[in-house]
Amino acid sequence: MDVTPHNQGRSPVKLEGHCLCGNVQYAADTEVQFTAVCHCTDCQRQTGAAVSLVIGIDDDALTIEGDSLKTFITRGEDHKSNTNRSFCGNCGSPIISRIDAMPGLVFVKAGTLNDTSWLQPTSELWHRSAQPWVPHIPGAEIFERGIPVD
Numbered sequence: 001m002d003v004t005p006h007n008q009g010r011s012p013v014k015l016e017g018h019c020l021c022g023n024v025q026y027a028a029d030t031e032v033q034f035t036a037v038c039h040c041t042d043c044q045r046q047t048g049a050a051v052s053l054v055i056g057i058d059d060d061a062l063t064i065e066g067d068s069l070k071t072f073i074t075r076g077e078d079h080k081s082n083t084n085r086s087f088c089g090n091c092g093s094p095i096i097s098r099i100d101a102m103p104g105l106v107f108v109k110a111g112t113l114n115d116t117s118w119l120q121p122t123s124e125l126w127h128r129s130a131q132p133w134v135p136h137i138p139g140a141e142i143f144e145r146g147i148p149v150d
């Protein structure tokens with residue numbers, strides 16, 4: 001997928017966010033590598049929504065705090081490795097995902113950001129399981145499956 005920093009210059013200087021109850025807080029001072037929605041059935045189930053909205057950033061730049069952070073592991077059909085889905089065990093908000101096959105990258109659930117005004121998804125992942133009433137995001141590239149992994 002195209003990992004051009006589309007949001008460079010538009011995203012906040014520092015990314016900050018938190019879960020619904022506020023116990024889990026995170027921050028990252030880094031460029032956003034991509035903004036995507038994921039239509040996969042695991043994301044639909046985890047979020048209870050039609051899509052998961054994520055930004056991809058450098059994992060080393062992320063600091064995350066909160067003793068209620070828990071992780072549930074799902075198995076990626078595409079990358080055949082673990083998807084480590086971290087959420088607040090107190091309020092249930094999904095916060096981040098890390099995929100073992102994509103070291104160095106962390107997906108942040110973008111609805112938890114303090115400032116969401118700049119978000120503009122440029123990719124739609126796992127479109128083959130998209131709910132049929134979800135409109136196509138103008139200008140976004142459609143992937144029938146996930147992010148290609150070598």
Ligand SMILES: [Zn+2]
Nearest residue numbers: 019021088091
């Ligand atoms: Zn919480």
Ligand SMILES: [Zn+2]
Nearest residue numbers: 038039040043
């Ligand atoms: Zn997904």
